[in-house]
Amino acid sequence: MGSPQNKLEVIFSPDLFKHYENPKANVVIVDILRATSAICTAFENGVEQIIPVPTREEARIYKEEGYMVAAERDGKVLDFADFGNSPYNFTNENIGGKKVAYSTTNGTKAIHQARYNKMVVIGSFLNLSAVADLLAEKQNDVLILCAGWKGKFSLEDTVFSGALTEKLLDTGKFYTICDSATASLDLWNLAKPDIMKYVDKVAQRERLRKLKLDDVLEYCHTADSSGKVPVFRNGVIEEYRKLAGISEK
Amino acid sequence: MGSPQNKLEVIFSPDLFKHYENPKANVVIVDILRATSAICTAFENGVEQIIPVPTREEARIYKEEGYMVAAERDGKVLDFADFGNSPYNFTNENIGGKKVAYSTTNGTKAIHQARYNKMVVIGSFLNLSAVADLLAEKQNDVLILCAGWKGKFSLEDTVFSGALTEKLLDTGKFYTICDSATASLDLWNLAKPDIMKYVDKVAQRERLRKLKLDDVLEYCHTADSSGKVPVFRNGVIEEYRKLAGISEK
Numbered sequence: 086m087g088s089p090q091n092k093l094e095v096i097f098s099p100d101l102f103k104h105y106e107n108p109k110a111n112v113v114i115v116d117i118l119r120a121t122s123a124i125c126t127a128f129e130n131g132v133e134q135i136i137p138v139p140t141r142e143e144a145r146i147y148k149e150e151g152y153m154v155a156a157e158r159d160g161k162v163l164d165f166a167d168f169g170n171s172p173y174n175f176t177n178e179n180i181g182g183k184k185v186a187y188s189t190t191n192g193t194k195a196i197h198q199a200r201y202n203k204m205v206v207i208g209s210f211l212n213l214s215a216v217a218d219l220l221a222e223k224q225n226d227v228l229i230l231c232a233g234w235k236g237k238f239s240l241e242d243t244v245f246s247g248a249l250t251e252k253l254l255d256t257g258k259f260y261t262i263c264d265s266a267t268a269s270l271d272l273w274n275l276a277k278p279d280i281m282k283y284v285d286k287v288a289q290r291e292r293l294r295k296l297k298l299d300d301v302l303e304y305c306h307t308a309d310s311s312g313k314v315p316v317f318r319n320g321v322i323e324e325y326r327k328l329a330g331i332s333e334k
Numbered sequence: 335m336g337s338p339q340n341k342l343e344v345i346f347s348p349d350l351f352k353h354y355e356n357p358k359a360n361v362v363i364v365d366i367l368r369a370t371s372a373i374c375t376a377f378e379n380g381v382e383q384i385i386p387v388p389t390r391e392e393a394r395i396y397k398e399e400g401y402m403v404a405a406e407r408d409g410k411v412l413d414f415a416d417f418g419n420s421p422y423n424f425t426n427e428n429i430g431g432k433k434v435a436y437s438t439t440n441g442t443k444a445i446h447q448a449r450y451n452k453m454v455v456i457g458s459f460l461n462l463s464a465v466a467d468l469l470a471e472k473q474n475d476v477l478i479l480c481a482g483w484k485g486k487f488s489l490e491d492t493v494f495s496g497a498l499t500e501k502l503l504d505t506g507k508f509y510t511i512c513d514s515a516t517a518s519l520d521l522w523n524l525a526k527p528d529i530m531k532y533v534d535k536v537a538q539r540e541r542l543r544k545l546k547l548d549d550v551l552e553y554c555h556t557a558d559s560s561g562k563v564p565v566f567r568n569g570v571i572e573e574y575r576k577l578a579g580i581s582e583k
Binding site: 287 | 346347349350353354483484485486487488489492511512513514516520521524535536537538540
């Protein structure tokens with residue numbers, strides 16, 4: 086095996102995406118608390134399709150068209166929605182075999198930015214190894230795009246980026262000369278020995294705690310509960326293996 | 335003493351400044367390799383005034399108006415300039431008592447963004463303690479703005495932000511609920527025991543090495559060689575105590 090051929094970079098906010106432009110890269114969207122964790126839960130529990138929508142009005146239109154809708158603002162479920170944005174709502178009973186519109190501001194912005202890239206993958210701790218395996222198989226450059234919080238840097242997204250960076254570098258197929266990847270890896274190594282203790286200091290934990298929505302913290306930071314990789318294509322998110330016509334092992 | 339009153343935040347790129355908007359905050363501009371290190375060197379060595387200019391054409395105009403000009407592109411001194419951008423050029427012989435136009439892309443962008451803020455301070459390891467002391471004396475909110483590299487996250491600017499964050503939190507006058515500040519502090523704590531070893535992995539080191547301009551690395555990461563705080567006001571940078579009419583101790 087020669088030297089690694091595929092470049093790996095981490096982007097700390099959707100606002101910085103333009104500086105890392107690389108259309109031939111696969112992009113991993115990261116919004117640990119809670120959008121990408123919720124989306125991975127939904128696919129693990131058999132959802133057919135998820136449509137990420139940025140605004141309340143768009144979510145309402147999907148509801149009128151017969152979709153299930155997950156939408157909340159400031160911790161309150163919107164009146165027309167079926168349930169809120171917590172991963173815990175995405176049970177098989179609720180969403181198995183269904184199409185769901187998921188209203189999320191940070192996550193949707195990030196997903197749509199990457200729409201012209203080769204492949205857009207939804208990443209979270211839940212499917213960490215599955216995402217790493219798929220990216221290593223594809224052998225393209227990789228951009229890990231943190232959704233952040235209202236454009237700001239987010240520590241939990243960064244820690245996840247470090248965990249994924251570690252796995253990708255370990256394959257020997259990727260290299261990085263990116264300061265954000267280096268920082269992510271260092272922060273992941275700090276967090277790894279006791280991730281719940283580390284995550285206790287992230288700002289989003291406090292925001293969720295005030296809204297009594299922080300019951301998902303441990304769940305969202307536990308690796309590899311799912312082997313499924315959701316992929317965004319043509320406006321919708323579907324499971325990769327289903328899209329590719331690959332039967333489950 | 336009650337609980338800390340002044341909010342501290344770190345911004346990893348000029349492109350994210352808008353998300354942290356806070357006009358009553360003092361802003362610290364950070365561009366460790368090499369703009370803010372060079373500017374601090376110049377004031378330590380007696381420069382009268384520095385005008386930060388973003389483009390080659392503006393630098394040329396200042397030259398025609400009789401200013402000294404420090405300007406380079408891709409490691410080459412521009413033909414009309416007096417010298418390049420290395421801190422080592424800013425000796426007392428070269429710039430003592432003079433007005434100098436300093437051409438820098440990343441640094442100038444950051445400085446101009448903050449122009450409507452209360453006070454805009456030039457920070458580097460060279461004047462780390464002096465900057466911390468002045469900010470603690472002022473008791474306003476603080477935004478530490480990393481100039482980064484072409485809009486990207488920069489590890490050396492971040493490590494410095496962590497060092498300054500540590501000093502400010504230690505005064506008991508500041509608090510932070512900012513993930514970038516938390517990450518900066520963690521990375522600074524990793525770097526602190528052997529900063530030159532840590533800095534060996536920053537991307538900018540490799541860029542400077544290729545241009546044979548990396549001789550400034552240790553100098554730019556050594557704390558407190560200067561007690562002077564350059565401040566940007568009305569388009570020019572001058573020394574704070576001179577501006578404020580305070581005589582030197």
